[in-house]
Amino acid sequence: MTRTRPPQSPRRVFRDRREAGRVLADLLTAYRGRDDVIVLGLARGGVPVAWEVAAALGAPLDAFIVRKLGAPGHEEFAMGALATGGRVVVNDDIVRALRVSPQQLRDIAEREGHELFRREAAYRAGRPPLDVSGKTVVLVDDGLATGASMMAAIQALRDAGPAEIVVAVPAAPESTCHEILGVADDLVCASMPTPFVAVGESYWDFRQVSGEEVREHLATPTTGSAATPAPAALTPTAIVGGCAVDAPGGVPPLDALEAIVGDARVVLIGEGSHGTHEFYAARAAITRWLIEQKGFCAVAAEADWPDAYRVNRYVRGEGEDTTADAALRGFQRFPAWMWRNVVVRDFAEWLQAHNRQRRSLGQRQTGFYGLDLYSLHRSMEEVISYLDGVDPRAADRARRRYACFDHATADDGQAYGYAAAFGAGLSCEREAVDQLIDMHHSAIDYLHHDGLVAEDELFYAQQNAQTVRDAEVYYRAMFSGRVTSWNLRDEHMARTLESLLTHLDRHPGAGPARIVLWAHNSHVGDARATEVSSDGQLTLGQLARQRFGDDCRLIGLTTYTGTVTAASEWGGVAERKVVRPALNGSVEELFHETDRPEFVISALIDRAAEEPLSTVRLGRAIGVIYLPATERQSHYYHVRPADQYDAIIHIDRTRALEPLEVTSEWVAGETPETYPSGL
Numbered sequence: 310m311t312r313t314r315p316p317q318s319p320r321r322v323f324r325d326r327r328e329a330g331r332v333l334a335d336l337l338t339a340y341r342g343r344d345d346v347i348v349l350g351l352a353r354g355g356v357p358v359a360w361e362v363a364a365a366l367g368a369p370l371d372a373f374i375v376r377k378l379g380a381p382g383h384e385e386f387a388m389g390a391l392a393t394g395g396r397v398v399v400n401d402d403i404v405r406a407l408r409v410s411p412q413q414l415r416d417i418a419e420r421e422g423h424e425l426f427r428r429e430a431a432y433r434a435g436r437p438p439l440d441v442s443g444k445t446v447v448l449v450d451d452g453l454a455t456g457a458s459m460m461a462a463i464q465a466l467r468d469a470g471p472a473e474i475v476v477a478v479p480a481a482p483e484s485t486c487h488e489i490l491g492v493a494d495d496l497v498c499a500s501m502p503t504p505f506v507a508v509g510e511s512y513w514d515f516r517q518v519s520g521e522e523v524r525e526h527l528a529t530p531t532t533g534s535a536a537t538p539a540p541a542a543l544t545p546t547a548i549v550g551g552c553a554v555d556a557p558g559g560v561p562p563l564d565a566l567e568a569i570v571g572d573a574r575v576v577l578i579g580e581g582s583h584g585t586h587e588f589y590a591a592r593a594a595i596t597r598w599l600i601e602q603k604g605f606c607a608v609a610a611e612a613d614w615p616d617a618y619r620v621n622r623y624v625r626g627e628g629e630d631t632t633a634d635a636a637l638r639g640f641q642r643f644p645a646w647m648w649r650n651v652v653v654r655d656f657a658e659w660l661q662a663h664n665r666q667r668r669s670l671g672q673r674q675t676g677f678y679g680l681d682l683y684s685l686h687r688s689m690e691e692v693i694s695y696l697d698g699v700d701p702r703a704a705d706r707a708r709r710r711y712a713c714f715d716h717a718t719a720d721d722g723q724a725y726g727y728a729a730a731f732g733a734g735l736s737c738e739r740e741a742v743d744q745l746i747d748m749h750h751s752a753i754d755y756l757h758h759d760g761l762v763a764e765d766e767l768f769y770a771q772q773n774a775q776t777v778r779d780a781e782v783y784y785r786a787m788f789s790g791r792v793t794s795w796n797l798r799d800e801h802m803a804r805t806l807e808s809l810l811t812h813l814d815r816h817p818g819a820g821p822a823r824i825v826l827w828a829h830n831s832h833v834g835d836a837r838a839t840e841v842s843s844d845g846q847l848t849l850g851q852l853a854r855q856r857f858g859d860d861c862r863l864i865g866l867t868t869y870t871g872t873v874t875a876a877s878e879w880g881g882v883a884e885r886k887v888v889r890p891a892l893n894g895s896v897e898e899l900f901h902e903t904d905r906p907e908f909v910i911s912a913l914i915d916r917a918a919e920e921p922l923s924t925v926r927l928g929r930a931i932g933v934i935y936l937p938a939t940e941r942q943s944h945y946y947h948v949r950p951a952d953q954y955d956a957i958i959h960i961d962r963t964r965a966l967e968p969l970e971v972t973s974e975w976v977a978g979e980t981p982e983t984y985p986s987g988l
Contacts, residue, residue, distance in 0.1 A: 322480065322500050322840050322947055323925055325514040326354065326451050329479035329499070330361025332925050332947075333449070335894030336497050337477060340447060341366045345472070347439055348447045348531070349373040351462060352432060353518040355450035356526050362449055362477060363531035370531045371439040372432050372523060373448065373466070375458040376421040378414070380407050389414075390458050391421045393429065393438070396465030400457070432523050441466065445473040448493075452508030453481035456489055463492050480511035499925075500947055502843045510843075545921035546902040552918040553908035559591030559866065559960045561909040566598060568914050569956045574860045575806070576605075577826040577850055579833030579954075581867045581897075582931035583644065584874030584883075587963045588866045589652035595864075596825050597659065600675050604823055607813060608660075609678045609806055611828035612648050614776050615687045616640050617679025618769055624660040625674050627762075633657035634969065642683060644933040646874055646883045646968035654969060673816065678809055680802035680826070680849075685725070685780040688773035689714065692744065695770035699755045703747065710744045711777070713737035726784025736785070741778040748774045768812045772805065779804075796847045799832060803852040826853075830865045831930045838952035839928070850953075865954040867929070869901040871963035874975065875935035885965040885978040886935050895927040896950050900959040911956035922951035 323329040340346045343366075350359025352372040363370035378389040380403070388409060389399035397418055404414065429438070446466060453459055463474055476489050477497040482505035490496050502511060509515035554565045561569070570576055578595060580588035599605040610617055616639035622628030623636035630636040633654045640648040657677070664674040689711045696704035714725055714737050725737070748771050755767050779801040786794045806826065813822035826833075828849060836848040850863045870890045874883050891897030899921070900908075912919040928948035936943045950957060968975065 321513050322502075322511045322843070323513070325512060326357040326518070327361055328925060329451065329512070330358040330449075331365065332499050332894065333358065333477050333479060333497065334362045334365030335926065336499060336892075337362060337366060337447065337475075338893045340368070340445065340475070343368070343445070345443070345445050346447060347371065347441055347444045348449060349439075349441075349462075349466075350526075351375055351448070351450040351458060352428065353520065353523050354452075356523045357518060358451050358479065359447075359449035360526040360529065360531060362447060366447070367532055368447070369439055370527065372429075372527055373462055374425050374428055374432075375462050376425045377458065378417050378421060381409060381413055381417070383407075387455070387457050390461035391418055391425060392458075392461040392465035393425065396461065396468060398457070398461035398464055428520070431520060432527055434524065434528065436527075440469075442470040443472050445475065446471045447475045447477055449477045451479060452511060453478050453485045453489070453498075454505070454508055456481070456485040459489060460492060463489075480508060481505070500840055502840070545899060545924070548917060548921045549899060549910060550903035550905060552915040553903060553905055553910045553959075554914060555905070556591075556907050556909045556958055558594070559587050559907055559958050560594045561956075561958065563598070563602075565909055565911075565914055566595065569864065569909075569911055570599070570603060570862055571913075572860070573857075573862045574810070574821060574823045575826065575853055575857050576824075576862045577828065577833040577853060577864065579828060579830035579863070579865045581830050581865070581929060582873045582875065582888075582935070583647050583829060583933045584931070584935075584966045585866075585868060585871070585963045586652065586966045587868070587960045589650065589966055591866065591958060591960070592827055593652055593656040596656070596827075599823075599825050600660075600663065604820070605675065605825050606673055606822050607676045607678060607809060607824040609680050609809060609824050609826045610648070611681055611802070611832060612640070612679035613642065613681050613684035613687065614679040614772055614805070615684050615691050616642075616648070617677055620657055621677045624657055624664055624677050626661070626665060626668060633661065637969065643880050644876065644883070645970070646966065647933065649969045650874075651967045651969065676813075678805075680805045680828075682776050682780045682783055682798060682801045684773075684776060685784065686714070688776040688780070691773040692748070692770055692777065695766065695773075700751065703751060706747065707744055710740035711737075713740045723784060723787060725781075726787050738781055738785075741774075741781045745771075745774045745778045764812075764815070768808075772808065775805070775808075776801075792844045792846050796845075799847050799849045799852065802828075802832070802849050803856070806849075806853070807856065829930070829932065830867075830928075831932070833863055834865055834928075834948070834953040835863060838949040840947040862955045863953070865950075865957045867897050867900060867957060867959045868963040869897050869959075869961045872965040872978065873931055873935055873963075874965040874968065875931060876933055877936070879934065881934075882972045882974050883968050884972070884974045885976075886937070887979045888931070888935075888963070889937050889940055891929060892927055892941060892945060895929060895945065896922075896948065896957075897929055897959070899926065900957075901961055905959075906961045907959070909956055909958045912951060913955060919951045922957075923949060925949050928953075 346368040348359050348363035348368045348370050350356035352374045374393050376391045377387045380386045380388045388403040391397050473494045475495045476493045479499045481498050483501045486498050578592045619639040620636045623630045637649045667674050693704050693707050783797045810822050832849045834850050836842050836846050836851045853861045871888050873886050873888050875886050910918050925947050927945045929944050
């Protein structure tokens with residue numbers, strides 16, 4: 310089945326105000342069903358958002374009107390605001406700077422007061438405003454920029470004596486949120502784009518809300534029988550539960566896998582963390598099926614090229630390692646447990662036995678490759694080692710070029726990047742490029758031995774030279790911006806994937822190469838379906854879709870709670886940490902509410918799955934560091950799951966991945982937050 314992919318956009322998150330309201334409602338479930346809650350929407354744009362919130366919470370709805378006080382001669386520039394109840398809030402600094410007289414200010418406030426009174430009468434059609442005294446008021450707008458209107462609304466509401474004021478908005482800059490929190494009792498903000506340009510930039514449809522639309526929303530009940538939610542069979546949880554297919558251990562049944570994969574040449578399988586046993590085990594089991602039943606001939610991992618190639622030699626019966634444990638010893642860089650763990654060890658052992666049987670029958674073997682670029686110094690060593698064997702003079706040239714990097718701490722690309730970026734050391738870009746060009750120009754000369762082994766070793770050396778070139782750029786970019794370095798890394802992985810496909814396609818008599826790729830969800834998912842696209846961030850999944858189209862499949866893996874192997878800081882030891890239950894409004898919470906422990910859901914299996922997964926929700930991403938204390942800020946971002954993946958496998962409760970070298974911190978584990986009261 311072909312589905313339209315989301316168009317690339319600089320910063321769109323919500324389809325329209327109604328969807329934004331549903332997203333906010335998912336973040337406000339603590340207020341659902343309470344008879345002391347009132348929802349107020351700032352007219353006009355906030356009312357459609359507020360209606361969705363009020364209907365979801367089962368709370369009464371009213372409008373709260375705020376009129377901007379425009380500066381004389383510059384009416385679009387706000388020097389203050391006037392709110393329902395007659396409360397005036399003025400920015401004294403602006404008034405003084407523009408030399409606005411007290412009489413001018415009174416005249417403007419009087420004019421806007423007449424308009425405010427007219428709108429209140431028109432919107433409510435004679436109904437009195439809701440009494441907020443002693444109530445919890447959820448004050449909703451379609452977004453905040455400077456926050457002046459919201460500040461006026463909050464201060465006006467205080468005079469009416471509410472018990473609590475909760476501000477809820479779909480989008481706002483972080484600085485404005487901090488200001489609002491200084492005067493409100495609580496703030497729920499669905500997204501904080503950086504940089505923040507305008508509220509409308511968070512919406513695909515941000516057309517102006519008319520007065521008639523406000524009247525219609527206020528006249529449409531949000532409580533009682535007239536506002537009864539849709540039947541249970543039509544709720545997102547029920548639809549997901551009805552579309553889901555049981556996947557014991559996270560492994561879908563064969564017919565479901567067939568429906569998802571089809572004839573795709575490239576299958577990307579993600580993970581919601583870098584330290585969850587079930588993610589690794591399910592991915593390995595699915596990969597075995599892809600190799601045995603679908604003819605996949607390569608596993609490409611979010612791992613460094615030289616370290617993964619040592620595993621490749623082992624599984625293909627080459628090299629000096631005699632066990633999978635030994636072959637994985639190349640993975641020494643933090644976080645070693647990502648690949649030096651019991652699941653990858655067992656998979657490598659299986660792949661080595663599988664290849665041995667294939668080799669005895671003269672059939673194509675399956676390799677194991679890395680796509681990442683952190684191996685700056687290791688890759689330089691591998692280039693020189695290869696050239697020492699085929700062209701010693703070229704090896705000497707490579708040594709002289711790569712000597713440029715010697716001023717940095719040995720095997721520390723970050724130290725090199727810092728020095729080069731800030732003028733404390735040489736830039737070795739020219740040397741890395743020259744060596745790469747030299748390798749390609751001399752390729753034919755190096756293939757003086759026939760056979761695949763010679764060709765594979767040349768390809769390995771060329772990719773190491775490419776990795777040095779890309780890593781040099783990456784490490785310099787680390788200090789110029791997070792998005793820039795992220796994109797360089799994912800673009801490198803995408804290019805390596807294409808190069809690997811091209812290389813494997815040249816193997817005679819084996820047919821087109823098919824590759825399965827292992828990486829984190831944040832790389833596998835399509836960036837265009839997430840809020841990170843607002844920063845211009847790319848992902849490997851997006852690039853693969855753009856390059857391979859329907860020959861590509863993206864599969865994500867999620868969990869609700871359990872334990873995870875992660876560190877508390879970069880370079881820290883592996884710990885066994887407790888994963889907090891997923892946040893309200895998240896994809897993981899939606900899946901948890903189905904009460905199904907392990908399942909797969911995909912519109913490729915059941916088209917009805919697309920509807921509940923087309924709503925913007927929070928999605929969790931735990932990398933090699935897990936910070937439960939800042940869970941929302943550190944590990945969640947907004948996603949549209951139906952467009953982010955072709956299929957999602959959910960395992961509700963998971964356990965920590967076991968490293969091959971366990972630390973005392975890992976063995977001890979983390980005391981759950983419920984201890985001792987939860988015993």
